[in-house]
Amino acid sequence: MVLIPTIGLEIHAELKTRSKMFCSSKNDPFAAAPNINICPVCMAHPGTLPVINKEAVRHVLRVGIAVGGTLADYTEFDRKNYFYPDLPKGYQLSQFEFPLVSRGVLRDVVLTRIHLEEDTAASTHDDVGGDTRIDYNRAGVPLMELVTEPVIHSAKQAGDFGRELQLLLRYLEASDADMEKGHMRLEANISLAPEGAPLGTKVEVKNIASFRAMERAIEYEIQRQTALIEAGKAVVQETRGWDDAKQATFSQRIKEGSADYRYFPDPDLPSLKLSEIEDFSIDTLKKTLPELPAARRQRYIVAGVKEADAIQFASYPQLGAFFDTVVAQKIGNQLFVQTTANYIANDLVSELRGMGGRDTDFKSEISISAANFSSLMMLVVDGKISSRSTKDLLAEMLTSDFDPVIQATERGLIIDSSGTSLETMIDTIIAENPTVVADYKAGKEAAIQFLVGQGMKRLKGAANPTQLKEALVEKMAKSL
Numbered sequence: 001m002v003l004i005p006t007i008g009l010e011i012h013a014e015l016k017t018r019s020k021m022f023c024s025s026k027n028d029p030f031a032a033a034p035n036i037n038i039c040p041v042c043m044a045h046p047g048t049l050p051v052i053n054k055e056a057v058r059h060v061l062r063v064g065i066a067v068g069g070t071l072a073d074y075t076e077f078d079r080k081n082y083f084y085p086d087l088p089k090g091y092q093l094s095q096f097e098f099p100l101v102s103r104g105v106l107r108d109v110v111l112t113r114i115h116l117e118e119d120t121a122a123s124t125h126d127d128v129g130g131d132t133r134i135d136y137n138r139a140g141v142p143l144m145e146l147v148t149e150p151v152i153h154s155a156k157q158a159g160d161f162g163r164e165l166q167l168l169l170r171y172l173e174a175s176d177a178d179m180e181k182g183h184m185r186l187e188a189n190i191s192l193a194p195e196g197a198p199l200g201t202k203v204e205v206k207n208i209a210s211f212r213a214m215e216r217a218i219e220y221e222i223q224r225q226t227a228l229i230e231a232g233k234a235v236v237q238e239t240r241g242w243d244d245a246k247q248a249t250f251s252q253r254i255k256e257g258s259a260d261y262r263y264f265p266d267p268d269l270p271s272l273k274l275s276e277i278e279d280f281s282i283d284t285l286k287k288t289l290p291e292l293p294a295a296r297r298q299r300y301i302v303a304g305v306k307e308a309d310a311i312q313f314a315s316y317p318q319l320g321a322f323f324d325t326v327v328a329q330k331i332g333n334q335l336f337v338q339t340t341a342n343y344i345a346n347d348l349v350s351e352l353r354g355m356g357g358r359d360t361d362f363k364s365e366i367s368i369s370a371a372n373f374s375s376l377m378m379l380v381v382d383g384k385i386s387s388r389s390t391k392d393l394l395a396e397m398l399t400s401d402f403d404p405v406i407q408a409t410e411r412g413l414i415i416d417s418s419g420t421s422l423e424t425m426i427d428t429i430i431a432e433n434p435t436v437v438a439d440y441k442a443g444k445e446a447a448i449q450f451l452v453g454q455g456m457k458r459l460k461g462a463a464n465p466t467q468l469k470e471a472l473v474e475k476m477a478k479s480l
Contacts, residue, residue, distance in 0.1 A: 003192040003229060005222045006199055007158050008112075008150035010187040011165060012143050013175040014119060015059045020140035021118040022050030022093060022269075029122065029138035030181060042140035044089040049268050052077070054279075056142035057272075059174040060100045060116050062285055063144065066168060066292055067111060069104030071282060076271040077116075081262045085134055086121035093118045094145075096263040107164045109157075110149040119143045122182075144175070150189065150199060155218040159211045162186060166211075167293045167315060179210050186214045190221040192229060200225075200235060205249055207241040217242040220249055296320060300341070303327075304334040309345040316362045319344060325370040326377065333381075340377045343394065351395050368397045376404040379414075383467060386456075389413045415459075415467070426475050429454050437476060448472060 017027050023041035031037055041048045064071050075098045079091040094117035101114035121139040125132050146165065152158050166184060169175040177184040186208040193200035203221060208214045225235050240249040265271070274280045291299075293314045300310035300320075313320035323344050330336045352362060376393060379385045385393075385408050393404050393413075408414050429451055430437055440447035448469060455468045 001194055001230075003226055004195050005153055005218075006150045006191050006193065007152035007154075007218060008189040008202075009146075009148045009152065009158060009161065010189070010204075011146045011162065012119075012185045012187075013146070013165075013169055013177055014183045015056050015142040015144055015175050016173060017053055017055045017059070017142055019053060021053050021056055021116070021142040023140060025140065027141055029119070029141050031137050034133075034135035034137060037137045038139070042088065043136060050093065050266075052269060052272070053142055056116060056144075057100065058279065058285070059142075059172070060114055060144050061274075061280055062172055062288060063146075063169070063174055064101030064104060064114055065282065065285055066172060066289060067101075067104035067106045067114075069101040069111060069114065071274065071280075072098055072100050072102070073275050074098060074271065074273055075100055077266045077269045078263045079266050080117075082260075084120070085132070086123050086139070088121070088136065088139055092120065093266055093269070094263075106168065107161050109161045110151050112147040112149050114144060114146045117143050117145060150191070155215040155222075158188060158218055159215040162211045162214060164293065171290055171293055171317070182209075185209075186211070188214055188218055188221075190218055190225070192222065192225045192235070200229075201237050203235065203237065204239045205242055206239055206252070209244070213242055213244055216247060217249055220247065224249065303331060304337045305341040306338075306345075309341045312345050312349075313341075318362045318364075318366070319349070322366050322370065322373075326374050328370075330374070336377060336381050339381050340374075343377065343380070343390070347391055347394055351398055355398065367399070368394075368401050372397060372401055372403055379404060379408060384408070384415055385413050386415065386465070423471075423475075425455060425458055426471055429458070429472070430475065440476060 014029070019025060020027050020037075020042055023039050025039045025042050026037045028037050041050055061071055075095065077093050078096040080094045080096070081091045083090055095115035099113040099115035102112075104111040104114070119138050119141040121134050121136045123132055123134055148161070152161065166177040166179075169177045169184075175183055188205045188208065189202050190205065191200035191202045203225065205217045205221060208217055221240075228235050236254075238254050239252045241252050242249055278284065296314040297307075297310045300313055300323075301307060305313070313323055323341060326340050326344075327337050348366075348368075349362070352366070376390065376397070380387075380390050389408065393407060396402075396407075397404065433451060433454065436447050436450050440451070451472050452465055452469050455472070456465060459468075
C-alpha cells in the first residue's frame with residue numbers, strides 16, 4: 001500500500017510596526033530588560049480598551065495582494081478563549097470567521113487565509129530550579145497568521161514555501177522574519193492516506209524553529225505515521241512538538257478543535273468596512289508594492305542570467321541591486337550580462353564571505369563602485385585580461401576601489417592578442433621547444449598544453465589561455 005503524505009502549514013510572523021497591535025506600547029519584544037514595553041491595555045487591566053493598529057492591517061493587506069488573495073470588505077476581531085500564563089486577558093484577540101485575506105497562491109501552494117492576531121508573552125522555563133518566568137514585552141505584538149490548504153506533499157515543498165514566504169515578507173518590509181529571533185514560527189499539519197482515499201488523521205507539529213527543522217519534523221512524522229498504519233494501529237489526532245536534539249517529534253496534548261476556543265466577536269473593538277477606508281483600497285495598496293521575488297527572478301532569467309544566479313540575486317536584494325546597477329546601461333549585451341552575473345554570483349560573493357566582519361546576507365554596502373565593476377567586466381568581455389587577473393583585481397578593489405583599466409594597463413596585464421609582441425613570443429616558444437612541437441604535429445594533443453603553459457608563464461598570467469592556444473595552433477599549422 002502506497003501512502004501519500006498531505007501537509008498543511010500554519011505560519012506566524014511578527015509584523016514591523018512602531019507599537020503593539022492594540023495599544024501604544026513599543027513593539028520591541030527583544031528589549032534588554034523584561035517587562036518594560038507594557039501598559040495597562042496589553043496587561044489587561046480592568047477598564048482598558050484596545051485600539052486597532054492601522055499599520056498592522058495594512059501590512060497584511062499588502063501581503064494578500066502580493067499572493068493574489070481576496071481582500072475582505074468586512075472584517076472583525078474575535079476572542080479566542082483559553083487560559084495560559086502568557087495570555088494576560090485569558091483570551092487572545094484574533095480573527096475567526098472574517099479574516100483579512102482569503103485564498104491566494106504562493107509558490108504553487110494554495111492559501112486558505114491570512115489574518116491578524118496578537119502575540120502572547122514569552123515564557124522562560126528553569127529546568128534546574130523549576131521556575132517559569134513571563135516576559136510580557138512580546139504580549140500584544142501584531143502577528144500575521146497564514147494558513148495553507150492541505151496541498152503540500154513533501155518536506156522539501158514545505159521548506160521551499162516557507163523560505164519564499166520569508167523572502168516575500170522581507171521584500172514588503174512587513175516583517176524581518178528572522179527565525180533565530182522568533183519573528184517567524186512554523187507549524188505543520190501532517191496526515192497520510194492511500195492514494196485517492198480521504199485525508200488521514202491529522203497530526204500538528206509545533207515548536208519548529210527553522211525551515212530545516214520543519215523539513216526534518218515532516219520527514220520524521222511521515223516515517224512514524226507510516227509505521228503505525230502498516231502495523232494496523234491508529235494515528236492519534238494530537239499536537240506534537242519537535243525535539244531538535246533528538247531529531248524526533250513528541251506528544252504534547254490532544255489537538256483542540258475550533259469549538260474548544262469558544263470564539264465570539266470582541267465587543268470592545270469595532271468591525272471594519274475596509275472599502276470605506278481609502279488607504280486600504282486595492283489600487284492604493286498596489287502602488288506601494290515593490291518588484292516581488294518571483295517577478296525579479298523571471299526578469300533576470302529573461303535577461304540571460306542563469307537560473308541559479310537569478311535565484312541568488314532575488315534572495316539577496318543587495319546583490320541583485322548591485323547587479324542591476326552594473327548592467328543598467330548594457331542590458332542588451334547578453335555576454336556582458338552573463339559575465340557580470342557570473343562574477344558577482346561566484347567571485348564577488350566568495351570574496352565577501354571571506355572578508356572578516358561581513359554578514360553572509362550581503363546587507364552591507366558593496367565597496368566597489370558599479371562604474372569600476374562595469375569597467376572590469378568590459379575588460380573581461382573584450383578579452384583584454386585573463387580570468388586570473390580579473391579575480392586578483394576584483395579582490396583588491398574590495399579594499400581599495402580603483403579604475404581597473406588604469407591598474408591593468410600600468411601592471412602590464414592587458415592582453416595584446418593581435419600585436420607583434422604576442423606573435424614574437426609564440427615564435428620564441430616554438431623555437432625553444434622543437435621536441436614538444438614535433439610531438440604535437442605527430443598527433444599528441446596534450447603537447448599543446450605545455451606550450452600554452454609556457455606562454456602564460458612569460459605573460460605572467462596576463463593572457464586568455466583559450467586565445468593563446470588558438471594562436472599557437474594557427475602558427476604551427478602554417479609550418480606543417
